[in-house]
Amino acid sequence: MRLNKRKIIDRLMLGIISALAIASAIPIFAIAVNVYSEGARYISLNFLIDLPPPPVGGGGGGIGPALVGTLVLVALALAIGGSIGFFTGLYLSEFSHTRLAQYTQMFLQVMVEFPTIIVGLFAYMILVAPLKRFNALAGAIALSIVIIPYIALNVREAYKSIPYTLKEAAFSLGVSAPIAYLRILLSAARRGVLTALLIGLAKAAGETAPLLLTILGTTFTYFGGLDQPINAIPLLIYNFALSPYEKWHQVAWGAAAVLLTIILVIFIVSRLIIKEVKV
């Protein structure tokens, strides 16, 4: 009798926990269904290339300037934040016994949790206020600062995962440390490093807050130079969704579907890289 009661409680608890686990996964599906059912129908080649429509009248329009802006910003952020993050991660892995590395790692872990709007505010102070103009470079720097800790900490993991005996093998060939780390061991850690860069890429493509105070956003200009305002997909979604025009709401939905697709593709690619059979 008592055993029965225990069994019932056990079943009940398992049921509740399972239901909660399923519930926690519902938002991602709900969001995807919501975004694609509202936005997918607007996506076409022209939608990716064209200028946004005028608020009233005219055709469907597109998100060309925002897509170009996102590509420019992501490329710059990856070039700046990616290289700084990579070498920081390498340093953290290979000089982990030094105090500098220990402190740096601690600061990076704090930076991961940093509100990104504050990073945007910082970029505003150093690059927007002095130039007296919102500009693409400030956005790229803000995004770089946001992604550096993600890339550095993941590159650190990638290099840490190289077996010590492979490291000894590399150095026993009588090569200098840069060659050992960049020409021999990098390819042993390539999956982890690539994953780190993809995480940075997804982060840079999706962040909105660092851009609010830096790039301003343009509606009808593709690219006017790094010292000029530029647009980005997340910022376009924010601006158009807040607008009173039905047509811009539609463009915002379409842009959301494009952004979600970009993020999902990056996520799937990075999963495939990790899953690839280890040799």
Add this chain to the structure above:
Amino acid sequence: MSWAIEVQNLNVWYGDKHIIKNVSFRVPKNVIFAIMGPSGCGKSTLLRAMNRLLDLNPHARVEGQVKINGINVYGDNVDVTWVRRQFGMVFQIPNPFPHLSIYENVALGPKLNGLVKDKSQLDELVKQALQKAYLWDEVKNDLRKPASMLSGGQQQRLCIARALALKPRIILMDEPTANLDPVASSKIEELLLELKEDYTIIIVTHNPQQAARVSDYVAFLYMGELIEIGETSTVFTRPSNILTEKYVLGRMG
């Protein structure tokens, strides 16, 4: 007599721990010199102190001298990459670069160190190294396949070929057969006897029988101290120290 390597008053610490205690010995050219001793006696550390691979360990501190051709590898103006190129090293666990092909594993060292002028020279060097390591016939049709497809014994011979391709003077081997089956082990041992024609070989082993089978000279290391050193036949038949006697008779770890 000119020596392949001279170790003088070598001390190694890991942090506060004294691992190698004032060890001195000399190794003639073209011999197999075995360093034997129970696990944890400092054999591998001693080996890594010779080619300064120990530098990779930030907690290791070395005092004393290791001379090759009269040059102290710990001297002020000595380039550590030069030091390491004088040695070929083979490790306890076969550790070819798993992401590289069989060919690339051997070619990488000479390529990165600029030992060859062109592709045909490199091909020739790779072939020679694989032949010397008795691996060529088994892999000559699979040179582009990943090294990870080889068996453990083949991987270890590939690592020997990788070491030989650097054209070293001395080959350091850290228990090269510890992770191999008996057949693969005896192949490696046969190979060592061939290789000593051209190289000086220093092999670390925790197996006194292996030292007896392959070496010309042997050193017995115990808790970081060099207990006894001499010609292998003498050390095994008339050891001068009671600890050595216990060890070679198998009465000690």
